[in-house]
Amino acid sequence: MGTSRPPRTGPLAGLKVVVGLLAAVLEARRSGQGQVVDAGIVDGALSLMTMHYGSLAGGLIGTARGSNVGDGGAPFYNVYACADGGWVSVAAVETRFFDELLRRLEIPASLVPDRTDREAWPRLHQALADRFRSRPRAHWCALLKGSDACFAPVLAMDEVAAHPHMAQRHALVEVDGITQPAPAPRFSRTPAGPVRGPRGPGLAGRLVRARTLRGLERHRRARRGPRDEHDRRTPMNRHPSRRTALAALTFLGLPAARADDATPLRIVVPTPPGGTNDGVARALQPALQALLGRTVIVDYKPGAAGSVGSAQVARGKPDGSTLLLNNNAVLINPLIARDTGYAMADLAPLVVAATAPLVLICNADLPATDVRGLVAHARQQSRPLAYASAGGVGSLGHLAMERFAREAGIQLLHVPYTGGGPAQLAVSSGEVACVMTTLNAALKGQVEAGRIRLLGVAAARPTPLVPGVPPIGDTLPGFALDAWFGLLAPAKTDPAVLGRIESALLAALATAPVRAQLTTIGVQPVAIGAVAFQARVTEESRSWAEVIRERKIAKD
Incomplete structure (x- = not known):
């Protein structure tokens, strides 16, 4: 200030304002004259773009979208x-x-002799996309961990707390059942504890609720005229919990249930009561009822x-009143x-609520203590080893063992059983x-009793x-x-309705009681939305179709 050259300030708008004000005060003290200080967010952003403008002038980058590194x-x-x-990200x-x-x-370097050659980028992008799509994320994490490949998994919000780096740093804490960032920075001598906010809705909740109630009041006045003494005790006023629920639904972007909407939400479970599908549905039921304000x-x-129930939902009325809760079988059966009475195109994937890993178990008398030993034992036999499947031809256990046999290069004989109990x-x-x-609990009991052996x-x-x-x-x-255990709806359901149901399901899965109940029944709570669920269905359908074709599997 006070010279013909502008001052050099920091790269961020806030810093520019602070430095500008200080410079103006000093200039006012020196000259006795004030001046207007002008600094905006765009100035901070443009400061960060200095290098890019230099690169553009030098021809190192272009202005076309999608043509540059960043x-x-x-x-x-x-x-x-x-x-x-x-x-994953690279x-x-x-x-x-x-x-x-x-x-x-294992991508040949000859594919892209010069990585700065933009004409070769589409070819390299396709090669990388095909490679990463061939294996699950955990495989790439294990392969690239600790390398200089500049690789990182892309984590969902419910995965962040369990990541080893985050867990070691205690970067996230749980306060009143809500996972949230821990206080930072952290101090060794005076550690800060989690800060608990006041009871009741926070500022955002209060604003949403106030706005909603004011809108309702204006609407009521327009229809019924000025408020009288009787109107001061409307149902909304008599029930504060109803006001809070309405505000919560509005904040989540969910529809508040109408007073005359008595249509229940039906979750179809295509397997007998008592199984994992049933357990997942029962865990979600009370939370969905509270969020949607309707019977579930x-x-x-x-x-x-599982085809009977799946087909019934697929052919059902697409009005958002019926959902299907099924596992991987829903996509395997049509293959x-x-x-089966339906195709996967007849169903719209909404949310994966839980997952459970498959385990390989064998008879305790078998001379194998691990997977490598089982593969070696199978190769030494003159006849194929017999294996069981829970659910028969086309079940997940059947296809999993066929894939295992294919990748291990061994011969196995399939013996189908009606369910998990008989197979075990x-x-x-x-x-x-x-x-x-x-x-499950029964399987763990047999392992502890020494009747079966858990190999991998x-x-x-x-x-x-x-x-x-x-x-x-x-x-x-x-x-x-x-x-996996997911919820699906008829494919022709209005996308807006599907979006509201997906939001309600994700909100339910974010609550501590639902997650605790899912853990109790032996599954891992997750909250995979519709886009990622559809991607999983597409990839699994392709993968299982390949196994079915190669192993010549067919159901009469």
Whole structure:
């Protein structure tokens, strides 16, 4: 100030304002004259763009969207989908990082002799996309961990707290059942505890509620005229909890239930009561009722490995009153059966509520203590080893073992059973050698009793859900399977209705009681939305169709 040259200030708008004010005060003291200080957010943003304007002048970058390293154009600075619906990110900008990425992914460097050649970027992008899509996210995390490939998994919000780096730093805490960032920065001598806010709705909730109630009051006045003494005790005033629920629904973007809307929400479970599908539905039921303000009914429609109930929902009225809660079988059945009464295109995936890893178990008398030992034992036999499946031909356990046999290069004989109990009994009695299924209390009891042996978990790396059990991926790299439990709706349902139901389901899955109940029944609570769920369905359909075709699997 006071010279012909403008002052040099920091790169952020706020810093520019502070420095500008200080300079103006000093100039006012020196000259006795004041002046207007002008600094805005755009100035801070433009300061950060100084390097880019230099690069543009030098021809190093262009103005077309998607043609540069920093705007998604460069394949080595991008995000990619994986086989399980997860995502990963790479930022291998420097040459040695880029070379390390290609080497570990086994992509020939000759594909892109010069990584700065923009004409080669589409070819490299496709190669990277195909490579990452071939395996689940956990596989790439294990392969690239600790390398110079500048790689990182893209985590959903419910995964962040469990990430080893975040857990070691205690970066997230849980206060009153709500996971949230811990106080930062952290001090060794005077650690800060979590800050609890006041009871009741916060500022945002109060503003939303006040706005909603004012709108309702204006609407009421327009219809009924000035308020009289009787109107001061409307149903909304008599029930504060109803006001709070309305505000919560509005804040979440969910529709408040109309007083005359008595249509229940029906969750169709296509398997008998008592199974995991049933347990997941029951865990969600009370939370959905509270969020939607309508009755939620769990309706059992078992038969044909889940096809009966699935077909009923697929052909049902697309009005948002009926959902399907099923597992991987919902996409496998149309691939393997002649007529299931529906196709996956008839259903709209909404939310995956929970997952459970598959485990490989064998008879305790079998001379194998791990997956490698089972594979070696199978190769020494003159006849194929017999294995059980829970649910018969086309079940997840059946296809999982067929994939296991294919990747291990061994011959196995399929012996179908009607359910998990009979299949596990067949293994413990020695009728068959092994089975791949989800872990439950009954199975744990047989393992502890020494009647069966737990060989491995179908994951690329160890999982806390099955502590102490080695991953099958140690023997068969990339072998990772899990059972998922998701909710779907008729495909022709209005997208706006689907969006509201998806929001309600995700909100329910964010509550501590629902997550605790899911953990109790032996599954891992997740909250995978419609886009990632659809991606998982598409990829699994492709993967299982390949196994079915190669292994010549068919259901009469």
